[in-house]
Every structure is written in C-alpha cells, then in structure tokens.
C-alpha cells in the first residue's frame with residue numbers, strides 16, 4: 001500500500017470517534033474510493049479481509065453505559081476480518097483497518113472502531129467467514145451529526161477520549177526529548193494520537209539509534225480486548241508521521257512483549 005502521508009497526517013489530526021450519524025447516504029464516488037483502498041490492503045496484507053457493508057446498522061450496536069455510547073444511524077459499516085492462523089494478525093487488523101478509517105476521515109466520513117459494544121452474531125450473518133477467519137472489530141461509516149450529541153459528549157468525558165499520555169511517559173528509555181531527532185518526535189507524536197480501546201494507549205516506545213521499537217505497556221498478559229490491535233493502529237500512525245517529516249522506513253515484527261521495530265530505509 002502506498003501511504004498518502006500528507007492526506008492521512010491531516011486525517012490523524014481531524015479524526016475522532018463518532019457514534020451518532022444522520023441518514024445521508026454515502027456518495028458512490030466515496031464508496032468506490034474506500035473499496036479501491038480495501039482491495040489493495042486485502043491483497044497486500046496476508047490474511048486480512050476488510051469488508052464494507054452498505055446496510056443500516058442500528059440493531060448490531062449496544063450501549064456502553066445503558067444506552068449511552070450506542071451507535072445509531074450509520075448507513076454502512078466496515079468489518080475487520082482476519083485469519084487466526086497468520087502471525088501478528090491483530091497488528092495487521094489495526095494497521096490495515098486504520099488506513100481505511102483515515103481515508104474515510106479524509107473523505108469527511110465519520111467512524112468509530114468497535115471491538116466490544118456490538119452483537120457479533122448479527123454481523124456474522126452478513127459475512128461469509130471461512131473456518132480460519134475471525135471477526136476482530138467493526139466500524140460504522142457515514143455522515144456524523146454536525147456537532148457531537150449530548151450522549152456522545154457524555155461518553156467522551158467518561159472515557160476521557162480526548163486525552164493522550166505525554167510523550168515523555170510513552171518513551172521508555174529517553175527522558176530528554178531534546179536529544180531525539182525531529183523526525184522521530186513527529187513520528188511519535190503522530191502515533192500518540194492513535195485511537196485505542198477505552199483510550200488505554202497501551203503502546204510504549206524504545207529508541208534504538210535510528211530505529212523505534214513499539215512494545216506493550218506492561219508484561220501482564222493481554223487483556224480480553226487485544227492491545228495488539230491498538231499497537232497496529234499506532235504503527236500506521238507512526239509511519240505516517242515519519243513520512244510527513246520526510247523519512248520512510250519499514251516495520252519488522254518482534255517476539256515477546258516487544259511488538260515491532262521501525263527502521264529507516
């Protein structure tokens with residue numbers, strides 16, 4: 001996949017989860033753009049299958065606190081499916097899924113990663129999964145209400161979804177940010193803005209020369225909702241930030257609680 005760095009860097013800044021949509025239908029031109037990107041991603045990333053389903057989605061979402069946080073009104077949704085037997089599938093879901101979310105943002109469409117508050121049986125009825133495939137998450141897609149509704153605002157306050165940890169807290173082996181090259185700061189700042197389940201921001205960064213390692217925040221076993229999907233999302237953000245600063249590189253997966261290392265080309 002070719003990353004349109006400028007376009008998606010802007011989208012990183014503009015994106016925030018939207019949960020209430022109006023009934024405006026998504027233009028065919030935008031559906032086509034998203035489907036073209038999805039085709040490239042599904043071909044490039046082994047085991048990944050993202051599906052855009054044009055269908056009113058109300059009945060598949062549940063609330064977070066009572067009916068608060070329930071997603072309503074979207075005319076379409078994305079299903080993020082992957083093969084369980086492929087290594088690092090969760091990171092790949094996060095990385096590939098966020099590419100579509102950022103392109104949707106650039107097309108002025110709203111979205112919200114959802115891995116918990118939905119009824120998977122209702123979604124599975126729309127998909128034709130083979131035995132090795134698993135549904136990891138979904139996202140509504142559509143035109144959000146012009147301003148966040150009261151329900152959306154209450155939820156964002158409860159989850160503190162606008163807050164992000166300081167970069168100093170995220171970098172495990174350097175506490176003097178002034179000594180870090182500028183491209184790395186841009187890359188890390190872009191990763192820092194990534195969305196994560198419950199806004200838990202489980203990524204930490206270790207700087208090794210001209211490379212950046214992304215790792216999980218602690219050595220405890222993964223929680224029920226995968227932190228590795230969150231890390232995959234942050235990986236794409238980091239790469240976009242590096243490109244924005246004029247640097248390209250490649251990710252390589254690592255073993256154990258370290259997730260992957262980004263090294264410059």
Ligand SMILES: Cc1cc2nc3c(=O)[nH]c(=O)nc-3n(C[C@H](O)[C@H](O)[C@H](O)COP(=O)(O)O)c2cc1C
Pocket residue numbers: 015016017018064069112113114115116117118137159160161162194195196197198199229230233
């Ligand atoms: C992998 C993943 C799973 C998520 N699952 C849910 C969910 O089940 N329900 C929900 O309402 N929001 C969900 N979210 C949205 C997060 O709460 C949101 O991204 C976070 O609070 C940061 O807010 P922002 O996206 O507005 O920046 C999820 C986000 C991610 C990345």
